[in-house]
Amino acid sequence: MRIKTYLLILLSFFCIGAQGLKDKITFSEVKVVDNGTPRKLKIYSISRGFDTYYHLKGFCSAYDIIFSYVPVKKRILLNRGTSSLRLTVGAEPKLKDCYIFSDKKYFLSAEGLNYILAGLMKGSVKADKKNKTLVISYETAKKPVETVKNKANGTGQAAGPSRIFRAIPVFKGEKFKVERIVIDAGHGGKDPGAVSKDGLQEKQLTLEIALETARMIKENLKKEVILTRSKDEYISLQERTAIANKNKGDIFVAIHINATTDREARGTEVYIYNTEPTDRKSGGIALRENMEYIKAGGIRSILGELGSKSNDYLSILLAGNILDNMAGYANVEIRNKNSILRAPFYVIANANMPAVLLEVAFITNPEEERKLRNSEFKSNVARAITHGIEDFINSTSAPEQEVAPVAAAKAPEEEKKQDNKDQ
Numbered sequence: 001m002r003i004k005t006y007l008l009i010l011l012s013f014f015c016i017g018a019q020g021l022k023d024k025i026t027f028s029e030v031k032v033v034d035n036g037t038p039r040k041l042k043i044y045s046i047s048r049g050f051d052t053y054y055h056l057k058g059f060c061s062a063y064d065i066i067f068s069y070v071p072v073k074k075r076i077l078l079n080r081g082t083s084s085l086r087l088t089v090g091a092e093p094k095l096k097d098c099y100i101f102s103d104k105k106y107f108l109s110a111e112g113l114n115y116i117l118a119g120l121m122k123g124s125v126k127a128d129k130k131n132k133t134l135v136i137s138y139e140t141a142k143k144p145v146e147t148v149k150n151k152a153n154g155t156g157q158a159a160g161p162s163r164i165f166r167a168i169p170v171f172k173g174e175k176f177k178v179e180r181i182v183i184d185a186g187h188g189g190k191d192p193g194a195v196s197k198d199g200l201q202e203k204q205l206t207l208e209i210a211l212e213t214a215r216m217i218k219e220n221l222k223k224e225v226i227l228t229r230s231k232d233e234y235i236s237l238q239e240r241t242a243i244a245n246k247n248k249g250d251i252f253v254a255i256h257i258n259a260t261t262d263r264e265a266r267g268t269e270v271y272i273y274n275t276e277p278t279d280r281k282s283g284g285i286a287l288r289e290n291m292e293y294i295k296a297g298g299i300r301s302i303l304g305e306l307g308s309k310s311n312d313y314l315s316i317l318l319a320g321n322i323l324d325n326m327a328g329y330a331n332v333e334i335r336n337k338n339s340i341l342r343a344p345f346y347v348i349a350n351a352n353m354p355a356v357l358l359e360v361a362f363i364t365n366p367e368e369e370r371k372l373r374n375s376e377f378k379s380n381v382a383r384a385i386t387h388g389i390e391d392f393i394n395s396t397s398a399p400e401q402e403v404a405p406v407a408a409a410k411a412p413e414e415e416k417k418q419d420n421k422d423q
């Protein structure tokens with residue numbers, strides 16, 4: 001009898017709950033105060049109870065945050081500038097009570113968005129419920145994407161210097177097909193690259209990792225691989241990019257081993273091309289890797305004239321996915337946690353495709369030198385590169401794909417149950 005009563009109460013609670021959970025998604029203008037300036041974001045949102053949840057993908061595009069989703073892993077990868085943030089959909093402890101799935105979209109409350117902005121932009125998001133406004137602040141000179149038209153808002157209640165709100169358009173993903181992957185083993189032949197105290201040479205290690213990566217890509221991803229070198233031979237930096245461009249590579253991955261006079265320096269770094277290095281250290285590394293080009297008569301200033309690449313967005317995405325997979329291996333230590341670095345490397349500057357350069361561990365660090373001699377470490381690095389490329393392919397080949405908690409379209413009730421399970 002008691003049990004029956006309990007069941008009845010439970011059932012009625014479920015019914016009320018289910019009723020309340022029938023969310024209506026609206027595509028409307030959300031008022032924000034952006035570092036003191038009132039704006040409007042044109043974005044999907046859901047109201048549930050006293051809270052509003054905002055479409056993460058739309059929010060990201062308004063703030064120049066690159067959003068990518070790797071369906072197999074249910075992983076959302078967010079990149080902005082050199083910062084990146086990884087979220088596992090439905091399993092992110094910090095976002096446990098801050099999200100809603102609906103219509104294959106991932107919505108976050110103000111608290112959830114606060115977590116995103118804190119991680120990527122040293123920023124914060126607060127909900128001003130009285131004025132139905134999101135108060136957003138962040139540390140950067142970069143403004144969100146500018147809007148097309150200004151629109152006076154008669155009912156705007158937000159505190160701010162003006163009542164002009166600007167709508168921010170929603171970004172549409174890019175579709176990108178990968179058939180040929182260029183793997184570039186740094187140095188070779190007369191150019192040994194960095195050399196350890198015990199005589200271990202960078203050129204040998206980069207070749208081993210490159211060959212292993214090529215094998216894994218062909219076997220697991222069934223893609224064509226172009227190696228700029230497959231034996232111990234000298235190839236100039238110009239020739240490397242020429243090989244990549246002539247063969248119409250779709251993505252370019254250069255593999256190097258790091259070195260410095262500081263014997264304590266350790267960890268793996270992932271770089272994309274930029275005329276301005278992230279910091280002095282990154283600039284120094286680029287200078288070392290470009291040295292062979294500079295010695296051969298190349299002028300340093302040419303590097304500065306290349307400008308930023310049009311495929312920056314895809315390079316960041318590729319770098320982020322490789323970094324994400326690197327972080328998955330306990331013995332592959334990431335030097336700059338969650339950061340993609342930028343530096344003016346000649347070889348990725350001139351490759352006519354999304355390109356990243358890896359500085360795998362430090363040959364000058366005694367412990368990492370031991371790791372570099374270990375074949376398991378090298379094959380983990382190769383595996384991380386391969387999976388990173390695979391995730392990149394998955395996240396760029398189907399831009400229309402939204403975050404999906406379930407494999408196929410199901411009835412709303414069923415989908416809701418699945419969502420609950422995911423929590």
Ligand SMILES: [Zn+2]
Pocket residue numbers: 186187193194202256257289
């Ligand atoms: Zn190198």
